[in-house]
Amino acid sequence: MATTTAEPQARKRRRKTRTKNISPLPPLVASHFKIAQIDLTPGKEHVFCPSCENWTPITGVLGTPVLVPHHTTPYHDRTATPRRCSNTNRRIILDIAVETWREQLVERTEVSASVASRRATRVLPKPKGRSVPAASQLKPVPLSAEQVRRVFRQHQEQCLACRGEATDRTGQTLSCPDGERLAITFLRLVRQEPKRQAVREFFARERRRFDREYAKAAPKRGAGWAAVLPAVQSADQLRRTVPQGARLTEGPEVPLDRLAPRQAAEQAEQGQLACERCGAAESSLADAVAAGWCRITRRLHCGRCAARFPAWARIPF
Incomplete structure (x- = not known):
């Protein structure tokens, strides 16, 4: 008769670490944590460890609540060297009821949502543009043949019709009205340039002549004012000597006894x-x-x- 040996079965692992070791540090108080730093959901109690700043489970809720042994790095960080946190097995006083914690968490969530909805969008500064001058303030700039020639050359470089490369369906070369208008304007300005130059020279000569005459007449005007200045000063002195309210011009006196x-x-x-x-x-x-x-x-x-x-x-x- 053959004998069979039963395979050893592993013992069921405990859901939470149970130990009698308690940290000598003073206990933590649940009411001192923010609402978002503690989770009192039954069976899933967690707290944000103030030492290592990791979420740590709470064990022994029905007896002596303590923080479970944990490392200073998250459990999924395998690259770092594990090190035991100083808050391991540290007691925590749960002085907040689960219902009170839930109400505060709901209020905080509602307040955060309302604040996010009230948050104003970013105000972009409006660009400061220059004020448009009035029609009476606009100063027309005369066209020159050189300016029109430059514009015509730029148009020729960009326009296919002016270069003779644009054709219609029948194969005929298309003409560009803009190029023709620029060419006509350029030829007109070239023909009128001698006349314009003569007019500019004429106004320049007249301006120089006016400046010379004005410079010659300036001493005469100064001498005339110097001759009149003593008479003006004497008239001002006479006017200051006249009492205020007195009659300055000749005329009949105003009767004081008017007839009714x-x-x-x-x-x-x-x-x-x-x-x-x-x-x-x-x-x-x-x-x-x-x-x-x-x-x-x-x-x-x-x-x-x-x-x-x-x-x-x-x-x-």
């Missing part, structure tokens, strides 16, 4: 006419007309006072 409208009406009934401004009187209307009396704004003025007003305001009798 009622008195003027009584005089008119008696056959006498009185000037509204100076108080001069005439015995009859014929004498007033002969003396040049006028009616200004429905009031009588003698000829001397009426001359102070414009002609359109004077209404003769």
Whole structure:
């Protein structure tokens, strides 16, 4: 009878590391971490290790929560030399309920989404362009034959029709209207160039002649002003000596006792006419007309006072 030997089976590995070793460092507090640095999902408790800055599982949640033994480098980094983190088996106090942590995580997510939606786009500076001058400020620049020749040469280098390489369906060579217009303009400017040069020389001579005459007349104008300057200075001194408010020109004095409208009406009934401004009187209307009396704004003025007003305001009798 043959005997069979059973193959040894590996023992089931523990889901989480269980050890009685506890780090002597002071325990961490879950409430001191940010909401995004701790995960309290049941069965998947993790925390962001402040020493090695790696996500580390938490074991012994129902008893003494501690950080599982871990290295300072992530587990998928095989190139680095593994080194035990100082927070291995360090205790952590879970003073936050799972429901409270979830509510805070939802609020943070909503706030982050709203802030991202409110974030303004980047403002690009608007380029500062030069202001366009008005039509009255534009200064036309005269064309020269050399400028038109350069433009015509550039057009010939880029245009196939001007070089005779453009043909239609029937094989006939096409003509370029732009090239013809530039050629006509160039020939016209070449013909007009002697006349234009003569006009420019004429204006240059006139300008030089005007400058010479102006330079000769400058001393005379200065001498004339030097002769008049003493009279102007004496007139200014006389004007300063006149008291303010005094009468500067000859003329009738303004009457201080003017006749009231009622008195003027009584005089008119008696056959006498009185000037509204100076108080001069005439015995009859014929004498007033002969003396040049006028009616200004429905009031009588003698000829001397009426001359102070414009002609359109004077209404003769």
